[in-house]
Amino acid sequence: MKRSAIGAVGIGIVALIAAARLAAMPAPGLILGGTGETSLQHEQAALKAARIQSEQARERSERLEQQASAARDEADQARRRAAAMAARIQQAEADIQAAQARIAIIARMQRAQAARLAAKQEPVVRLTAALQMMARRPLALALVQPGSVSDAVHMRAVLGQILPVIQDRTAGLRAELERSRALRETAEQAAGSLAQSQADLRDRQLALQTLETRKRLAAKDYRSNASLESDRALALGERARDIVDLMDRLQAAGDLRDELAALPGPLLRPARPDLTAAPAPTLRRQSGGPPPYRLPVMGQLVTGMGELSESGVRSRGLTIVTQAGALAVAPTAGRVVFAGPYRGYGQIMILDHGGGWTTLITGLLRLSASVGDNVRQGDPLGSAGPGRPSITIELRRNGRPVDIVPLVGLG
Template sequence: MKLRPILAALAAFAALTPTAWAQTADDLNTLEQQLDASKSLQQQIAAEREAIVQEQAALSQKLIALAEKIQSREAAILAAEERLQELDAEQLKIHTGLAARREEISRLLAGLQRIERNPPPPLVVEPTDVLSALRSAMMFGTIVPELRQEAAALSAQLARLETLQAQTLSERESLKDHVTRLLSSRREMTDLQARKKSLLADTNERLKAEKQRARELAAKAKDMKQLLATLEEERLKAEAAEKARAEAEAKTAAEVKAKAEAQARIDAAKKLQPRMAFADIKASLQYPAQGQILKVYGANDGFGGTTRGIFVATRADAQVITPTDGHVEFAGPFRSYGQLLILNTGGGYHVLLAGLGEITAEQGQFLRAGEPVGIMGKSAAPGTLTGDQLQDGRPVLYIEFRKNGEAIDSSPWWIGGFAQARG
């Protein structure tokens, strides 16, 4: 069954004249060019789509800011409406009070008018009518203060009413302004939302249409490729025999070259290995930074346990070096230990340096003893502090040696054992 497609292709190929064959090859070449062009166009559309997605993200931020502005306007409108309600209520109260006192106010005004027309006679005008003058003065002295008090109260209410009317007018203008701005912001939001929804519509349709066109072109190209595949296979067989002969001649030279390259790789690997086994370099390592040793391996850590490494207090921005050869397996921040450097020194040994402020070595890099790997920070990382050093304030470099993953005492490796870290 598998031979049928091949036989059919051979039959079709045999029926082709050289001219027809050339035309078929040209057609296939044209289709492939069209496919390449379609692929480029799809990539261009995809890039446009990505730009549109970014624009959508920007529009989203604008919509968020605009929504916040709208809510602020709505809050201002609510506050203005509440103030208007309070002003209207107070005006209504004053109007109601004035209406209830309409008759009393009328009498008050009439009394004031009568007093104005008939003031009490002064004694110097009518000295003969002393009794009448006294009576009038007594009545005037009783009535006038009461009328004056009533008039003052009425005047205050009318002044308050006038003030309330002015405030109400101002608040209504403010409310009108807020509403106008709110409507403007909502129209802007509607426009932005519509733009955001429509941004990808056209691009998605273009990309969809171009992908469909590419599928149709690929189907045509597949038929032509199947037709030409058989002839290409025969040509390749002939070329394979010639290639085999050439490869046989070149095999010896290739083997020599491969051996040379292998030896070069071995030599390069040797160059990137520690010069001595880590177990054999005891009593020869310099401390990574200058400073004061606060705690050594196995000491009380101040938290009810024992230390697993060495704690060295340094000055701020102190230079840190690698104490030995090794490959950098990790370089970067780690939990509360600040910047952490893990050095693979071979033979199952690792050296950990924690508490750095900045690491200049890179993961995967091979370092020689004494190479700079970073600097300390301005203060100690929390993970490098012991219980009795919490208030020290100085940066602390934590040094830990491990063998097959377990912490070990590093004192045998240092020059001078636990002397001050001055080298």
């Protein structure tokens, strides 16, 4: 009787400990590596920011899709549908970042859970070992020893007092075990969400390639003088001392082009001179406030304007770490005045927004817009490289750097 009672208690505790150890082990492939280098607050902030970016991208895609449906011109419709698909791609990229942040948070919680389970298991393990030693005592030896019957009665009474204590000690272990199982299920859901977002991203990237092809075919006047303008931009790039000098030269060339375009054309002789109306006033570009602006890529801000880099160079813009192959879009409407590789900056793009405003985007791997293209806000410009690429954005007005943070609501 004593032996069976002790054995039953020991087996129950051993089973509970084994289940706890199994629950504390994360399933392979569910947890991303490298989560120990960030704080919980950082991961929670990244999750919140990614969800906001995803919602904003979804709203943009719906708005652009409505505009595309209302467009009459085939080229304009193709262009707006490409911009809408670009927004859906950035929504998928933000969803991936949200899933990764969620997985990092769950991984941190699982590590803390495993530590709590280990702390609660230790006293229960010692108690189990003592009960197992008592259960291994030979029954025949107990019968021939003096007082063995009274000892058995006494042991039963002791077990009756110990069992409530064991139940109290294992209750906390059972609660932690249930929480660990819930965390495991949440980790599986997060991994499934990540896989779905990655599949959506691949599908939308293929769809964008098709839409960009249609957009080029639908443009009747596609790049009639692009070769000449591109050659001029490359020549300016070769003569420029550095990237700042390049932007200044391109802005000067753009200002000259705007002034020439604003000149009145030749006046035709009217058929009825007596009915000639007064000439329309010449429209001149007004240099007002900053254009409506947004960040060209989805990701995490790692360097702000004015911060010093490891090499001691002060930043003139924002640097964002993004996903491999992330899509870059136009931060606001403008004209592409430079597109190509430049002296250690990777593939770069410079946009002229008029009124002295220009944008520089560096660190791209592939460009989908060319010199001379007029782009709207949200039009695809190119994509980032593999790994965890860094994209830098600089906004200038009349050659002076402008802080982007207040314009995009990050302040």
